[in-house]
Amino acid sequence: MFLNNIKPATNSKKQRTRVGRGIGSGIGKTCGRGHKGQKSRAGGFHKVGFEGGQMPIQRRLPKRGFCILAKRRYPTLRSSVLNNLSENTIDISALVSNKLVPTNTKKVKIYFSGKIEKKINLTGVVVTNGVRVQLESNGGSAV
DSSP states (O other): OOGGGOOOOTTOSOOOOOOOSOGGGSSOTTTTSOSSSGGGSTTOOOOTTOBTTBOOHHHHSOOOSOOOHHHHOOOEEEGGGGGGOSOSEEOHHHHHHTTSSOTTOOOOEEEOOSOOOSOOEEOSOEEOHHHHHHHHHTTOEEO
């Protein structure tokens, strides 16, 4: 097989319709566009969603029901950071007060990276299995 011998399968390519070839063709004179009006003229199409000057439906309806994935993500922390905190019971407000996460944070995830050297109780924080095992081995917990 050579590149110059490759042909499409039979009947897979449909010939384009040649319009304006006389009355007998069925698509002569107006070429299937009808009489008058914007759609009958060359270049007579407008942008998608245009409703003749009326406010388009995509602008009339409220924006709701879609959440951007980038905004849905929440901050993550290393487990080694917990050693630097003075409190033993840590929640999101404690992390905010120590300036480890932004003030508007609703959810935080702590992943295993470095040893936890003291007893710590975590509340309202998502933790990975590695962090949970370390906390329980030191007598702490994650709720």
